[in-house]
Amino acid sequence: MPNEPRKLSAQIRDVEFGENVTYVEPVNMYGCKLGDDCFVGPFVEIQSSVTVGKGTRIQSHTFVCEYVDIGEKCFIAHGVMFINDLFQIGGPAYGKKELWKSTKIGNNVSIGSNATILPVNICDDVVIGAGAVVTKDIDKPGIYAGNPAKLMREIPS
Amino acid sequence: MPNEPRKLSAQIRDVEFGENVTYVEPVNMYGCKLGDDCFVGPFVEIQSSVTVGKGTRIQSHTFVCEYVDIGEKCFIAHGVMFINDLFQIGGPAYGKKELWKSTKIGNNVSIGSNATILPVNICDDVVIGAGAVVTKDIDKPGIYAGNPAKLMREIPS
Amino acid sequence: MPNEPRKLSAQIRDVEFGENVTYVEPVNMYGCKLGDDCFVGPFVEIQSSVTVGKGTRIQSHTFVCEYVDIGEKCFIAHGVMFINDLFQIGGPAYGKKELWKSTKIGNNVSIGSNATILPVNICDDVVIGAGAVVTKDIDKPGIYAGNPAKLMREIPS
Numbered sequence: 001m002p003n004e005p006r007k008l009s010a011q012i013r014d015v016e017f018g019e020n021v022t023y024v025e026p027v028n029m030y031g032c033k034l035g036d037d038c039f040v041g042p043f044v045e046i047q048s049s050v051t052v053g054k055g056t057r058i059q060s061h062t063f064v065c066e067y068v069d070i071g072e073k074c075f076i077a078h079g080v081m082f083i084n085d086l087f088q089i090g091g092p093a094y095g096k097k098e099l100w101k102s103t104k105i106g107n108n109v110s111i112g113s114n115a116t117i118l119p120v121n122i123c124d125d126v127v128i129g130a131g132a133v134v135t136k137d138i139d140k141p142g143i144y145a146g147n148p149a150k151l152m153r154e155i156p157s
Numbered sequence: 158m159p160n161e162p163r164k165l166s167a168q169i170r171d172v173e174f175g176e177n178v179t180y181v182e183p184v185n186m187y188g189c190k191l192g193d194d195c196f197v198g199p200f201v202e203i204q205s206s207v208t209v210g211k212g213t214r215i216q217s218h219t220f221v222c223e224y225v226d227i228g229e230k231c232f233i234a235h236g237v238m239f240i241n242d243l244f245q246i247g248g249p250a251y252g253k254k255e256l257w258k259s260t261k262i263g264n265n266v267s268i269g270s271n272a273t274i275l276p277v278n279i280c281d282d283v284v285i286g287a288g289a290v291v292t293k294d295i296d297k298p299g300i301y302a303g304n305p306a307k308l309m310r311e312i313p314s
Numbered sequence: 315m316p317n318e319p320r321k322l323s324a325q326i327r328d329v330e331f332g333e334n335v336t337y338v339e340p341v342n343m344y345g346c347k348l349g350d351d352c353f354v355g356p357f358v359e360i361q362s363s364v365t366v367g368k369g370t371r372i373q374s375h376t377f378v379c380e381y382v383d384i385g386e387k388c389f390i391a392h393g394v395m396f397i398n399d400l401f402q403i404g405g406p407a408y409g410k411k412e413l414w415k416s417t418k419i420g421n422n423v424s425i426g427s428n429a430t431i432l433p434v435n436i437c438d439d440v441v442i443g444a445g446a447v448v449t450k451d452i453d454k455p456g457i458y459a460g461n462p463a464k465l466m467r468e469i470p471s
Contacts, residue, residue, distance in 0.1 A: 005335040021162040081427035092389040113238035114273040116428040116445035131273035131290035133445035178319040232406040270395035271430040288430035288447035
């Protein structure tokens with residue numbers, strides 16, 4: 001007799017919505033908090049404890065893991081992957097959450113499509129180019145791109 | 158009383174299909190035009206005004222934004238992201254479509270998986286390697302790869 | 315009269331499941347074999363003939379193509395794309411499967427999110443960084459990252 005797998009389904013579970021939030025199914029969101037006027041595109045997963053500030057858009061195909069906080073008026077484009085586990089023990093930390101790292105994205109941050117965001121802090125008013133891999137904290141407003149991402153141009157304040 | 162989000166669903170809306178088109182749900186396609194014999198894999202989004210030429214395949218997990226035209230007999234692999242907004246004003250252009258840029262892909266162009274395509278023109282008979290980030294126009298047939306993508310090898314005509 | 319496209323749906327078809335496998339719909343899996351205790355996240359496609367060893371996790375948004383074998387206790391993160399066609403004839407091989415190349419991933423291999431894996435052999439006990447593009451065989455345990463991926467640090471055995 002063949003084995004019967006356990007089938008779960010993408011769903012909306014225990015999500016705290018601000019006012020005027022829109023999302024496009026199928027999405028998988030659980031235990032997270034979305035501020036007023038947020039938008040979440042299709043084929044997105046947002047995990048537990050994530051917070052997303054007012055007016056931020058999370059576009060299609062993006063994955064936001066636990067331990068990520070995103071500020072207000074951010075634009076997270078398509079296919080962006082956030083990361084909380086650096087495989088520091090030569091592989092996944094699995095349940096050892098003391099090994100997970102957090103990510104904090106400021107306000108008015110725009111992250112281009114297919115970018116990869118390791119656990120970092122990014123200050124306000126930053127643009128991350130499409131396809132970039134961000135491996136270090138960013139504390140100066142500007143445009144960053146490449147793998148690993150480097151400052152391309154400052155944005156005068 | 159908790160806020161009630163607005164729930165939309167991935168759908169097929171106002172799509173003009175050529176003959177013998179196949180797609181695999183779930184996909185989100187609206188306002189676009191697919192030529193004869195096209196294929197669209199699952200977890201794909203194709204936005205308004207996009208045109209896809211005869212015999213072109215758009216594989217799973219790919220995102221094709223507004224202002225992209227793709228030629229005939231192209232192969233757009235998995236997880237490819239097209240872009241129309243370069244964040245030139247330090248963030249998204251949102252509704253200011255005069256800031257959006259267009260992309261034109263010729264015929265017989267193959268784009269590898271996880272590639273990122275900024276708004277560019279790519280001529281006929283080009284191969285883009287997997288994971289490449291294409292930031293400039295390509296006007297010579299050949300194989301291009303890397304971030305940013307560079308010519309690896311010409312294809313003799 | 316408008317053309318009527320052929321509509322298929324992501325599905326589970328002819329999959330051989332080990333004991334205690336969990337998956338999260340929507341996924342598209344067909345003709346593949348998943349060992350005991352595997353996990354498959356949402357928005358994943360796994361194609362024909364793929365084998366996945368015991369205890370391996372395939373996270374959301376990942377695409378595993380034909381001709382890929384993955385060992386035991388691996389962690390394939392989010393948005394990882396495997397490849398079997400190098401476009402060696404200047405474009406896709408389509409049905410000419412003699413041109414497709416195979417990929418073999420050992421045991422205890424961790425592949426970071428948004429990584430791209432060309433057809434290669436990767437030995438046991440390897441970590442691939444997020445956003446890496448793996449273009450060559452890896453036969454020494456260690457941490458590899460970048461585009462193209464290079465050895466960052468050996469893992470002493």
